[in-house]
Amino acid sequence: MSDLKNKIDDLLMKVNKPARYTGGEINSVIKDVDKVKIRFAFAFPDVYEVGMSHLGLKILYSLMNERDDTYCERVFAPWVDMESLMRERDIPLFSLETKTPLNMFDVIGFTLQYELSYTNILNMLDLSKIPIRSKDRKGYPLIIAGGPCAVNPAPLSDVVDLFVIGDGEEIINEILDLVISCKKDNVPKEELLRRASKIQGVYVPSLYVETYNDDNTIKSIKPIEDGIPAVIKRRIVKDLDKTYHPDKQIVPFINIVHDRIVLEVFRGCTRGCRFCQAGMIYRPVRERSKETLIELADKLIKSTGYEEISLTSLSTCDYSQIESLVYDLIEKYKEIGTGVALPSTRIDAFSVNLLNEIQKVRKTGLTLAPEAGTQRLRDVINKGVTEEDLVNSTKEAFKAGWKSVKLYFMLGLPTETMEDVKGISDLAHLVADVYKDVNGTTRGLKITVSTSTFVPKPFTPFQWYPQDDMESIINKQNYLKELLRGKIFSYNWHEPNMSFLEAVISKGDRKVGQAIIKAWESGCKFDGWDEQFKFDKWMAAFESIGVDPKFYAYKKRDFDEVFPWDIVDVGVKKDYLKRECKKAIEGRLTGDCRLYCTGCGIKDLDEGVVCFET
């Protein structure tokens, strides 16, 4: 082990950001490896700075390490400079805590946050000298995966031994117990997997077959033997207030993407935006009580020394006691200079008073997400936000001294026309007018408009909808570039071919999985990073296995079509999604389900699932 550490040390001065590979951070856990029964590598298929910002890692790392019989260590995808040195000198991928090669672990758990990091998973296995296909992995660590992208497990079915669907902290202990007992009794992996498949929320892809119709749509996904569940029910943390939240958090030495305390105030969302996968697959809303949050905040601030605490959720201003929570936290910590941040702000819910309070301690930017340029289109996507909301809230913010605003939109939403695209620019100009009204001039103002490309995602009302084609997206982006000229505006857009690939993989089946393997074999990795993305290689990979990617991204689907992800039951019913899809086209809104239940079906998933009640 120390030999490997020396070999690694010899590389560190030759790479960018060597602290990505050293470990040793405050609150990282060092255990005696001889005293544990199971070694688990939490693997994040992106660089350290991205992975360390992720809440799921913080929760599961602490939770697993609280068990005396388990040691969870971390590993991230080495950046290309480090990787090439490692390959050159035959250094295997290693854990940060003890510098142990990954193939010596019992379990390697990948988190699936983004489809364009899938090739990194293959690359990390390969760097660990572990075969990438599960069928070739006799005697190797168990490879498991969870996270939001696991709701469609099909594309990684040949790679991953076992998927976890739903809240990881609800299920991980059952899996650890099973692995420990199988290890003790020398139970072979096939039998372990068969036993695991009986745990609610576990999907073992090797126990199922996917068959196809002549038109390439799915005919069925069925278990290959009796006693295996026909659908995988998602696992849900029922009482978030009583559920584990770490009171320590690793404090990295280098700046990471979100370099602050992350305090999860609630899980789920009741708004029902029709494009939003997270809003559907994390239902219902489950809150932590204010008392619990303040107690956790206190412990986290003491254990980390961070200068900022971020209250996270899908839409934090919807927290039932947001105002008093924020006031209390600010009061308590302002003298030590620790500020509060609200990462996502909805313009209808946002209170300028609140933001004023927040910026007394630390200046934060104003970020608003109208998502679409016209009211018509905002109604289609059920984004219950009006122009008036935008005007009112920016007016108050400008009065309070804000000078820059970021506006987020999507291009290529269902039914979008050029009129809607122009609406994006109109809104930006409207905000500029508001500023001028307040300050008499536009001097000092900075408006950043960002557009991403709409990706139709599984388990959303738009899952039947095609993605807008790349040519049309590029036209729309160029149109916006024209419209958003002038010093006060800056316009950012997302690579359309990346969004295309994201659509293909997120709606992909097992055949798409073959293309992912091919793409990796031809050198693709870090596909979410502009400078690494090799679109041509991806297209060649699809071609070589005879699969048309456009079929997945651009095909309008029938309501009765079987999807690869129908093997999973996330709780929100298909009928509800269909109803929402139809209402979208008619431009009819669906209200916030905190006010009255709109019948998504989540309550029927499992005993004890209750929705937020005021």
Added chain:
Amino acid sequence: MKLRAKFKKDGDLRYISHLDLMRTIERAMRRAQIKFSLSKGFNPHPLISFGPALSMGATTHGDYFDVVIEGEIEPERFKRDLNKTLPNGLEIVDCYIVDDKDLLSNKVKEAEYTVDVYLMSHVIDLPDEIKRFLGRDEIFIEKESKSGSKIIDLKNYILDLKMIEAKGSKVTLYVKLKISEGSPGPIYVVKALDDFLGHVFDMEKILVDRRNLILN
């Protein structure tokens, strides 16, 4: 009140930058619940100032920082409490009260280093070669800075340079340098010496340790 703390930084912490170091110490003080003063303005930051930045990859056994404390704290307690919350590789070795007007940046004049280098080919008499190297009237080198590179005379900065140990191919050098705005670090000295000797050092494997900053 203002405290001056002398610290050492070694092990894996040599891979963190000066900025990372500052943040790490700031957060450790918060964990230790040491009340430091904050600057005014939008993003308040602690009133801490450091001596000359250490380059990435170097260790130190004698660097300093100054910090303004709200109220009173015993220097001994500051040292003890902070050492409990610092990560492995960082340690306060000394701490004392200084006058509010006493600025660290005005105090640092000289620095002592040891540098471990590895010989790729044999040098007959290194101490003698070093003497010959220092015997030159001027030693011009090109130094990179934020505003591009410029030519400077290294001789103006070298106060001392000698070999203190040779073990196999590993040679330990002692370097004492003058510190001022834009002064070169010991790596430049090693590079110039290596040029002079006709490239005998493995320039990819150099370990710099700042033994001490000398305050006047």
